[in-house]
Amino acid sequence: MAGPRVVMYGVGAMGSLATRMILEKGGRIVGAVARSPEKLGRDLGDVAGLPERLGVEVSGDGPGVVRATRPDIVVMTIASYMPEMYGPVRACLEEGANVLSLSEELLSSWRTSADETAELDAVARKNGVTLTCSGHQDGYWVGLVSTLMGTAHRIETVRGSVTWNVDDFGPELARDQMVGASPEEFTSWASTAKRPPTFGRTSLHALAAVAGLTVVGSETVSRPELAAVPLTCKALGTTVEAGRLIGFTDVDTVHTAEGPVLVLEMTGKVYAPGESDSNRWSLVGEPSLELHNDDLPTHLTTCSTLVNRIPDVIAAEPGYRTLDLLPPLRYRSTLASADPPA
Ligand SMILES: NC(=O)c1ccc[n+]([C@@H]2O[C@H](COP(=O)([O-])OP(=O)(O)OC[C@H]3O[C@@H](n4cnc5c(N)ncnc54)[C@H](OP(=O)(O)O)[C@@H]3O)[C@@H](O)[C@H]2O)c1
Numbered sequence: 113m114a115g116p117r118v119v120m121y122g123v124g125a126m127g128s129l130a131t132r133m134i135l136e137k138g139g140r141i142v143g144a145v146a147r148s149p150e151k152l153g154r155d156l157g158d159v160a161g162l163p164e165r166l167g168v169e170v171s172g173d174g175p176g177v178v179r180a181t182r183p184d185i186v187v188m189t190i191a192s193y194m195p196e197m198y199g200p201v202r203a204c205l206e207e208g209a210n211v212l213s214l215s216e217e218l219l220s221s222w223r224t225s226a227d228e229t230a231e232l233d234a235v236a237r238k239n240g241v242t243l244t245c246s247g248h249q250d251g252y253w254v255g256l257v258s259t260l261m262g263t264a265h266r267i268e269t270v271r272g273s274v275t276w277n278v279d280d281f282g283p284e285l286a287r288d289q290m291v292g293a294s295p296e297e298f299t300s301w302a303s304t305a306k307r308p309p310t311f312g313r314t315s316l317h318a319l320a321a322v323a324g325l326t327v328v329g330s331e332t333v334s335r336p337e338l339a340a341v342p343l344t345c346k347a348l349g350t351t352v353e354a355g356r357l358i359g360f361t362d363v364d365t366v367h368t369a370e371g372p373v374l375v376l377e378m379t380g381k382v383y384a385p386g387e388s389d390s391n392r393w394s395l396v397g398e399p400s401l402e403l404h405n406d407d408l409p410t411h412l413t414t415c416s417t418l419v420n421r422i423p424d425v426i427a428a429e430p431g432y433r434t435l436d437l438l439p440p441l442r443y444r445s446t447l448a449s450a451d452p453p454a
Contacts, residue, residue, distance in 0.1 A: 117185075118134055118139045118183055121144075126411070127189040131144075138448030144169070145172070174203060186211045188204070192216045194217050205236045207239075208239050208241060211242075213244075242425050246435070248414040252408065253274065253376065255322075256405075260403045266397045266398040267371070268397050275389055278359050289360060310332050310364055312377075320368055321436035328367050329366070337358050361379040362378050420443060424438050
């Protein structure tokens, strides 16, 4: 069977990496969408840094590309939060395309943007297509942790402590992490009611759903991560002076009706030399358990997870399908072969 026909919506750091992985697994890329004038009109292979041309011209007209190419799926790697995601996602769904995104909020947005989520769910159902978000969280902050929880008899708390390097990603995420801001700017942003939902909160909401737990309350405490000495941010092409932000840490706590308390301390910052990603989870209960994955290449697992999810999203029932409504994440040796009969 031929591989799925894919439109790449967003050709930044993650979109470029995912382009290579999709092609290597037999996906057929039929369209590409970007925003900045310097990318428009160029070949996708060139924009994505691949050694060959792909015969796909990068366009600024997302809905037009989807209408003209009728893809099996749109892989959208443009933004983190609902306000920026809503328009492009809705347009693709209205054109009758499935959408798979890396948006951290849309991993589980029923509690953070309820009205917009209900609207996108309704548009997806009406058009017979699916909206899902995946990425690093799918495997390392939800899937592995829910499996750990599944090996416990009784759970009091589950606590994660994870770090990732802003410079493994593009400028979108570096701006999200307020790299270069002053501590005062961070404090005023973090304390406003308009602050977008933390990545940790939506991840814990996704984890609760997969674990069959009912969220009854969520709180966040945040702190800035400051440069001790001037540090180069590759993602932004700037130097962060000592005393200014290289990122921040959120500690999210989610309370559940059934009892288990879920906590995630997440640091996203520009690393100093010698630092590396970590993913450590402790479960307190019977028995108490630990899960550690250190030195993770989070940017690679982000995109490989995204690509491995493509068949699940194409096969899913229409609507907004969160991870609890999908099969467990699994390896795909190829996107081109049909799934075996159930
Ligand atoms: N869930 C996860 O595991 C995970 C992991 C990594 C990243 N992410 C998220 O994925 C997103 C992309 O990350 P990245 O590292 O690839 O960022 P990036 O390098 O900054 O790329 C984002 C790209 O999106 C494009 N874009 C933004 N708005 C657009 C629009 N309305 N129409 C068309 N293109 C648009 C930009 O295009 P131009 O360059 O043309 O302006 C840019 O190239 C971020 O929000 C990030 O937080 C999630």
